[in-house]
Amino acid sequence: MDLPLIFACVAAGAVGLYVLADGFDLGIGLLFLLAPREQDRDVMMESIAPLWDGNETWLVFGGALLWTAFPIAYYVLLPAFYLPLMIMLFALIFRGIAFEFRFQARQFRRVWDYAFAGGSLLAVLAQGLVLGGFIGGVPVENGVFSGGTFSCLTVLGLLCAGGLVGGYALLGAGWLIWKTDGRTQMFGRKIGHAAVILTAACMALVSGWTAFTVPEVAERWFGWPRVLQLAPMPLAATVAVLLIWRALWGSSQSRPFVLTIVLFLLGFGGLAVSLWPYVVPRHATVWSAASDGATLRFVGVGMLVILPIILGYLGHAYWVFRGKTVLEGGYGTPDAEGDAGRRAAARRTDLHSSWSVRQPDAAPIAKGANPDD
């Protein structure tokens, strides 16, 4: 059994799942400040609050898997991407903690709005720089990284960053169309168009730039007769972009999201074609980078048993929070009770009888009081 190959597939699957899952909630962060109303932001955040943690865990999973299965990639690439990775980690700190603090905040709510949106944007840009640096390859001498702090700042990296901003925003817009309704959904449909244009343009530019600047990749795509076998891929991507454009105002509310996933998978496939079989491009292959067989077997057995269970209960979480997002107030705090426009001081008095009457209703005494009803 070819263990390194299997682990390469699992790693690719994990990165793919991360990009799709954290992609839509990072995308929500990118669109956050563009939303016209405070209530839109509340809905946007509430639609991903129960799910973002599971999505981000794929990032930790990917890191651990890389270290376990392909250590060279871990200890060469991570120091090489010190700057963007640190930026990403700081950004993820701010954006992750904004979920918890924004639900509690009253007068500093705006601060956490910015922390969430800014953190999301920075994290995406940093991921783009890492992706660009990865495709372009990093300088390696004697098995360790030999470049400088800023060697990850490349044109390719910036183009990838643009592409990821567009792509994640598109995923986020698709999620909004699917999971919300009314004016928030309308906002998703509108902003989706800009995201489609940005994504398509950057995907084309990244492909073109890579083909011209990295000869190994160009040879792989344009070599005869392989060009015939690979030609359907960019064609399919073009079709997907056109279909997304049409679906943004179509009747199916889940189609834009699903089609965006297809577009991402095509982009991911294109990347795999360009870089296979390297884990550190043009330096270490899947087989030369793999760790001990004993290590892979030990982890492989566990993965075979545990991963299906994980996918099962993550799916269950999505099922519990299915349907359109309804504002309930995070953590059941009275302050987040959907009257964001009312002044806190006024709310604390009993003058607002409507609020004090509603108060007992907010307490979840009745099990099975499903807000979907």
Next chain:
Amino acid sequence: MDATTLSRIQFGFTIGFHILWPAFTIGIASFVAFLSFMWWRTENPIYGSLMRFWIRIFALGFGMGVVTGVVLSYEIGTNWSGFSRAVNNVLGPFFMYEVMTAFFLEAGFIGIVLFGEKRVGRGMHFFACLMVALGTLFSASWILASNSWMQTPAGYSVGADGVFHVVDWWAAVFNPSFPYRFLHMVCASYLTGSFVVAGVSAYHLWRGQHINAAREGFSLALWAALVLAPLQVVLGDAQGRNTLEYQPTKLAAMEGLWDSGDGVPATLIGWPDMTAEKNRYEIAIPHIGSVYLTHSWDGHVQGLKAVPPADRPYVPLVFFAFRIMVGCGLVLLAMAVTGGVLRWRGRLFTTRWFQLAGLATTPLGFVAVIAGWTVTETGRQPYVVYGLLRTPDAASPIAAGSVLVSLLLFVVVYNVLLLAFFWYGARIVMRGPEDVSAVNPNAVRPGLEQAGPAVLRRFPTKRPAMAGE
């Protein structure tokens, strides 16, 4: 300073900050699961309102733990590439299993715990709380197995290129210090959690607010402390004896013991002088060191001079951190016992000074945890993998400037986070658990409340009909 030293400071700071949150959430997660179970089985609204209150606080701590933990999983690669290269075959799988058995479990169910109470039944909500609590414990066991392996490596072979290979997984996971370290840390987390619950409840009792919920919380927390604090003394002793056997140099640094000998003294306080190789201003009790370390009057204990100076840790840090940990532990033990005595005399909820003491001792668990980790981590120096891999060989080929910048940013950002946590945490605490009357106005029956639970149980609370239903 060179990149290695800066990386050490950065890793020490980020992991030290991170450990605060697991120490907090391990205990609180189990407490929430317990409350959720009681709310499910007894339908006593006090448990429901306490549960929702502690879930709100738990959510803040959990969020802090997640965001600071993601940092660490990448820092091992960015700052410690030599370490990553050498030990990936051993520790990589431990981390994989931690992610798979713990992080996903927590992440998969935390949404239901925080937001899903109205969407799923009480039984399912309890199950979700239980899974999160189990996740925190699984996480602790894998990460402590990893750390213990670095302290007492086992089940491995080393290749010519310095890369470790595993020959026996069972021996590697259940390495000699793992069971002791695991129990010591989990007990510490539960103890820390119980004193947080006790402190918050004491605040409400002191203010005379949310009396019913506060009494329940105070009582539960002090019952837990009464069991855990003495248990921790026993576990700490076992861990110390394990260290004596496998890491004698670290133990000698903890004790401030320079010369090997039989019937060694216990140094209460002093200043360990690394160059003179002796303690200044020392106060010591003869023979007592051997008594608690070896459980015999004339037991043999190895001193620091048994190894060359280059193989010794920085003694004062280990020495004083150990004293801080033990000191905090003793104060908490005294609190737990006092609580037991007051309860026995029926004055647990009315003794004002004890409420103040409960408030004052809230942070001591955290202090003890940080001090304890300082002992075990700096005591392991100058090695990363004890006796096998030296710290400079573990570092990454990165520029000192970039590490300095990221370190400064971490210090600033983490302090801002801590401030925000205290700000919002304090607000949740001051708001307190929702009163039972808010859940169910008909449940407040002053006469019956004072009659005690035996009478109260015969008048089950009913949900009032809401307008518009």
